[in-house]
Every structure is written in C-alpha cells, then in structure tokens.
Amino acid sequence: MANNGVLLYLLIAIALGQVYSDCPKGWIHHDESCYLFNPKDKYNWIESQLLCAGHQAYLVHVEDNAENIFVKGLISQGLGGVSGASVWMGASDDVVEGQFLWYGTDEPVTFTDWGPGEPNSIPLHLDEDCLTYWGDWNWKWADYDCHQQCNYVCEKPMDDGNVIVG
Template sequence: MDVILAVIAFCSLILIAEGNSCCQDGWLPYEDSCYYFYDEKRLNWNQALTSCKNKDAYLATIETNNENRFLMHFARKLFRPDTDYRNTTIFWLGASDADIEGIWKWVATDQQLNFQDWDVQNNQPTNLHDNHEDCLALSGAFDFKWHDGECDLDTGYALCEKQGALGSTGAGISAIG
C-alpha cells in the first residue's frame, strides 16, 4: 500500500512540475485551459454566456491558430452533420462587436481579437439581418470557421473555457495535426 501511495504522490509531483492542466470529467484540456462543448440545448448567445458562467467558466476565447485548430478538430470529431447535406451545428464563442460595429472584443477580457479565423470565402463577418450579427460562432456548415451570428437566436451551443486546475503554466495538449 505504501508503494502505491508513493507512486501516486510521485506522479502527482511530476504533473505539477510539468504544469499539465487537470480538467473535470467532460472537459478537454489544451495548454492551460479546459474546454466544454455544451450540446444539451440550442441557446442564444446570452444564454450560452450564462451557461458557461454557471460552470464557473466563460465563452471560449481563441487567441492562437493552434488553439483554433484544436477546437475545430474536436468540433468536427464530436459533432457530425445533422443532415446528409451539411453540419448545422454552431458553437458560440466569447466575442462580440455589439458595442462598436466592426470592433470585435472578447467579453471575458474586453480585449480586441489578436487572432482571427473568419470564413473569408463566405465574406465573413457579413453583418447581415439589419446589422444584428454581433456574436461570434464556430459554424459547422462552413467547417467550423468563424461566422458572425444573430445573438438573440437560439441557434448555437455554448463552447465554454476555464482555467485548468493546475494554473497557467500548463502544457496539456498543445497541437493537433
């Protein structure tokens, strides 16, 4: 029994020393964050924001190409097309340009986007529907590229993010092929 406890303690120290994130069941680790694809009910953007807050999290902020590729990879793997035609799954992200049109900010930090992956082939962001497309989403219909969407429509699921349990120096999973 003492040997088993010693091995567990040793492994725990290694994980802490390496800074790997620990995430709750159902959450995916990436670097120093944990992500949750909340697919229980389609929500509008504000409801998605609240759902994440209820999980002590926030709508995901994507700050690098690798982080974006990681989330797109899992969105594609976890969420297959709803129809034979294309995947209509949408995940709300934590950015909006509701305050100033065309100035996209992450709501969790009030910082402008320093990385973007708009679906330029489909002229995103389009800001259609009388200037009401103010919320950022990963759109399954377009291979989970970034699209602006109408915030008040119950069309998407929440993609939540929170800090990993072991702090901000984590390695976790760092890239997807």
C-alpha cells in the same frame, strides 16, 4: 523501507498529476485551459455565456490558430454530420460595430478565421454581433444574430489547485 519509497513516489506522482493535468470530469484539456462541449445543448449567446459562468468558465476565447484547430476538432467530433450547426465563441461587436472584443476581458480579437464574406453584419438590417463557428463552412467563423440558438464551448483556465508543492 523500499516499499515506503515506492509508496511515497506514488503519492507524489498522484499529487503532481492533480496539480498539472486535471480538468474536471467531462472537460477536455488543451494547453493551459479546460474545455466543455455538449453537442446537445443549444442556447442564445448570453444564455450560453451564463451557463459557462455557472461552471466558473466563459464562452471560449480563441486566441491563436492552435487553439482554433483544437476547438474545431472538438466540435466537429460532436457535430460532424449535423448540417446548419453553429457554435458560439465568447466575442461580440455590440459596443462598436466591426470591433470584436472577447467578453469578460475586452481584449480585441486579433487572430481570426472568417468564412467567405464574413463578418457581414449591417446595423439596422442584419444585426449580427456575436461570433460563431459555422458548420456548413467547415467551422470557419461568422458573425451571427446573438438571439439565435446555437451550441457553445466553455473554456476555463486549468485548475492550478490549491495544492502547494515543495
């Protein structure tokens, strides 16, 4: 009887663990999302978006400073010593210059962490419409040419599974 109780407890603990704390293998958990970062992968902005979509994810939407600090930590771990590195986020201002929107939701970018002089896109001269972390500025933000090859971070909501509890 006691053993059955322990077994039942373990099964419930495992089930709850799968519901509340699981990210897919290789993804890192923060708050209510899972994040994927591969320091070897470099693509342009739209290719990066498509690669994330292939994981049922999207290029990271950085909505507040806690998430910003988390993502900076994730990328500086992988790219700490690489000079000239930059890492895409999922926002652009290609519809209205100067108005950055998160791709997929069209929510305006409210929290920002711009590097010195950024954003500095000049339409027709220096067309920079995609949002990136800039390694040489300690991962402050910049607008950048969407056709450049950069690293990227994917985000997806933590899987709430289809497990019904209770």
